[in-house]
Amino acid sequence: MTTYFPTIGLEIHAELNTVTKMFCNSKNDPDAEPNTNICPVCMAHPGTLPTINFEAVKHVIKVGHAVGGTIADFTEFDRKNYFYPDIPKGYQISQYEHPLVSGGALHDVELTRIHLEEDTAKSTHDQGDYSLVDFNRAGVPLMELVTEPVITSGEQAAAFAKELQLLLRYLGAGEANMEKGQMRVEANISVSADKDVFGTKVEVKNLNSFRSVEGAIACEIERHTKALESGGEEIIQETRGWDEQKQTTFSQRQKEGSADYRYFPEPDLPKIWISRVPEFQPDKITKEMPELPWERRERYATSYDLDTQTSDIFVQSLPWAAYFEAVIKEIGEDPKQQKLAVNYITSDFIGLMKKDENVPYFAEVDPARFIDPIHFAKVIEMAAEQKLSSRGAKDLLATLYREGGDPEEIAEKEGLLQKSNEGDLAQIVSDVVVENPDEAESYKQGNEKVLQFLVGQGMKKSKGSANPQVLKELFEKELAA
Numbered sequence: 001m002t003t004y005f006p007t008i009g010l011e012i013h014a015e016l017n018t019v020t021k022m023f024c025n026s027k028n029d030p031d032a033e034p035n036t037n038i039c040p041v042c043m044a045h046p047g048t049l050p051t052i053n054f055e056a057v058k059h060v061i062k063v064g065h066a067v068g069g070t071i072a073d074f075t076e077f078d079r080k081n082y083f084y085p086d087i088p089k090g091y092q093i094s095q096y097e098h099p100l101v102s103g104g105a106l107h108d109v110e111l112t113r114i115h116l117e118e119d120t121a122k123s124t125h126d127q128g129d130y131s132l133v134d135f136n137r138a139g140v141p142l143m144e145l146v147t148e149p150v151i152t153s154g155e156q157a158a159a160f161a162k163e164l165q166l167l168l169r170y171l172g173a174g175e176a177n178m179e180k181g182q183m184r185v186e187a188n189i190s191v192s193a194d195k196d197v198f199g200t201k202v203e204v205k206n207l208n209s210f211r212s213v214e215g216a217i218a219c220e221i222e223r224h225t226k227a228l229e230s231g232g233e234e235i236i237q238e239t240r241g242w243d244e245q246k247q248t249t250f251s252q253r254q255k256e257g258s259a260d261y262r263y264f265p266e267p268d269l270p271k272i273w274i275s276r277v278p279e280f281q282p283d284k285i286t287k288e289m290p291e292l293p294w295e296r297r298e299r300y301a302t303s304y305d306l307d308t309q310t311s312d313i314f315v316q317s318l319p320w321a322a323y324f325e326a327v328i329k330e331i332g333e334d335p336k337q338q339k340l341a342v343n344y345i346t347s348d349f350i351g352l353m354k355k356d357e358n359v360p361y362f363a364e365v366d367p368a369r370f371i372d373p374i375h376f377a378k379v380i381e382m383a384a385e386q387k388l389s390s391r392g393a394k395d396l397l398a399t400l401y402r403e404g405g406d407p408e409e410i411a412e413k414e415g416l417l418q419k420s421n422e423g424d425l426a427q428i429v430s431d432v433v434v435e436n437p438d439e440a441e442s443y444k445q446g447n448e449k450v451l452q453f454l455v456g457q458g459m460k461k462s463k464g465s466a467n468p469q470v471l472k473e474l475f476e477k478e479l480a481a
Contacts, residue, residue: 004228005195006221008157009112009149011186011203012164013142015119016059016174021139022118023050023093023269030122030137031180042139044088049268052077056141057272058279059173060100060116063143065285066167066292067111069104073275077116077266086121086133093118094144096263107163109156110148117142122181143173149188149198154217158210161185162316166293169318178208185213191224199224200235204242204249216242219249296321304328304338313346317363320345323373330377337384344380348394352401371400378407391464392416418467425458425466429474432457443479451475 018028024041041048064071078096094117101114121138125131145164151157165176165183176183185207190199202224204216220240227233240249274280291299293315300311314321324345331337349371353362379400383393388411399410411417432454433440443450451472458471 002193002229004191004193004225006152006189006191006217006224007149007198008151008153008217009188010145010147010151010157010160011188012145012161012183013119013186014145014164014168014174014176014183015181016056016141016143017172018053018055018059018141020053022053022056022116022141023139026139028140030119030134030140032136034132034134034136037136038138042088043135044090050093050266052269052272053141054277054279056116056143057100058285059141059171060114060143061274061280061285062171062289063145063167063173064101064104064114065282065289066171067101067104067106067114069101069111069114071274071282072098072100072102074098074271074273075100076271077269078263079266080117081262082260084120085131086123086138088121088135088138092120093266093269106167107160109160110150112146112148114143114145117144149190154214154221157185157187157217158213161210161213163293166316170290170293172290178210181208184208187213187217187220189217189220189224191221191228193228199228200237202235202238202240204240205252207242209244212242212244215244215247216249219247223249304342306342310342310346313350319366319368320350320363323367326368326373327377327380330374331380334384337380340383341377341380344383344393344397345376348397349376349401352398371397372404375400375407382407382411386467386469387411387418388416389418389459389464389466389468391459392418395464415465418465425462425470425474428458428461428466429471429478432461433475433478440479443475 015030020026021028021037021042024039026039026042027037029037041050061071075095075098077093079091080094080096081091083090095115099113099115102112104111104114119137119140119142121133121135123131123133147160151160161183165178168174168176168183174182178184184205187204187207188201189204190201192199202220204220207213207216219242223233224235227235236254238254239252241252242249278284296315297308297311300306300314301308306314314324324341327341327345328338331341349367350362353359353365353367353370359365376397379388379393379396382388382396383390388396392411395414396407396411396416399405399414400407403410436454436457439450439453443454454475455468455471458475459466459468
């Protein structure tokens with residue numbers, strides 16, 4: 001049986017967070033009312049001249065530093081010529097021979113280049129037998145990242161895209177929300193029976209979710225493989241789209257080559273020598289770099305002994321990472337309390353938010369809106385000092401989530417404080433023994449497992465307020481008599 005080898009390279013476009021567009025002073029806000037953030041420059045009126053948004057350039061340089069790429073000393077912009085209704089000028093200002101960043105790696109995937117360009121306008125086709133164009137997006141700064149053709153599966157491609165999204169958010173370079181079109185993935189896919197020889201490359205464009213990335217790549221690998229095995233369908237170099245409903249790709253047009261775009265240097269923009277711009281210098285960029293996602297994973301593993309799955313709950317959500325850090329700051333260096341905090345955040349607090357119909361995407365919501373991190377830390381402290389049972393801590397967190405308030409006052413008011421006084425618990429122990437004579441006798445005959453049942457009955461009778469360890473000791477004394 002022949003073994004086939006898929007080869008995948010990605011081209012990912014991500015809109016950048018800037019106040020204004022890439023080459024004009026129009027506001028960078030594509031979601032505003034249609035055609036309100038436009039000007040003569042981004043609408044390509046005759047006689048207008050573009051200017052470079054250096055904030056966008058700096059974002060790309062920071063991404064380059066993060067991935068270990070080579071930052072260009074000399075760079076320039078080029079005209080990429082092609083016609084489409086959503087391109088006002090009839091060409092796109094992009095970069096060709098001299099990208100801002102070359103090389104580097106992210107999530108074990110080698111990179112070819114990262115360059116900067118302008119986004120196109122947005123066409124809609126759902127208003128009737130005509131199309132509408134919103135030019136708010138035209139000219140928005142757009143970063144394009146190109147990987148080497150070293151990816152071998154849809155799962156690996158989606159994991160890479162997720163890591164890039166995370167990096168952009170950590171750097172403040174962009175939100176990269178795929179549902180809003182802020183990040184779009186294009187996959188170049190080929191399949192060959194010889195791992196050293198590429199097959200015919202097909203590009204699937206505008207994949208707008210991680211699930212679509214996985215599905216489209218898997219679909220193309222299957223299509224190519226079947227064609228190679230049967231010798232029937234001919235695989236041609238082309239651009240294809242992805243039908244989410246049918247879970248299949250479809251042909252759009254034959255793929256252009258670089259020569260078709262007739263690149264040439266943009267005559268209306270100056271060349272850039274990075275080393276001559278003070279704000280682009282490595283020492284300044286380094287000082288502005290935040291902790292990166294993989295650095296945070298390593299710190300959480302080292303400092304708090306978090307496994308990868310637990311760590312990623314915080315690493316992949318900046319609001320939850322900030323909340324976790326705030327709670328840890330309050331409770332200090334006590335490993336026991338740190339572990340309790342992790343457990344109660346990842347199970348109980350997140351569980352409350354997942355059940356809340358008003359919180360569809362818990363990872364994107366600031367948890368401090370629901371429980372103040374200082375109050376959360378106080379619950380952890382009370383649980384660690386055994387002032388609260390596990391059940392009591394869960395109930396207290398639920399009340400704080402719903403109503404807010406002071407944790408100690410709520411615990412006192414609702415009777416959640418754990419009772420450890422032997423005098424207060426002695427009657428409960430006596431009542432449980434009387435109510436469960438068979439189990440009590442079984443324990444006396446040597447069945448120690450039944451003790452846990454009796455403790456559970458005591459906890460139930462105390463409505464969760466009894467200290468289970470004290471209950472256990474009292475039962476042992478009672479049944480030893």
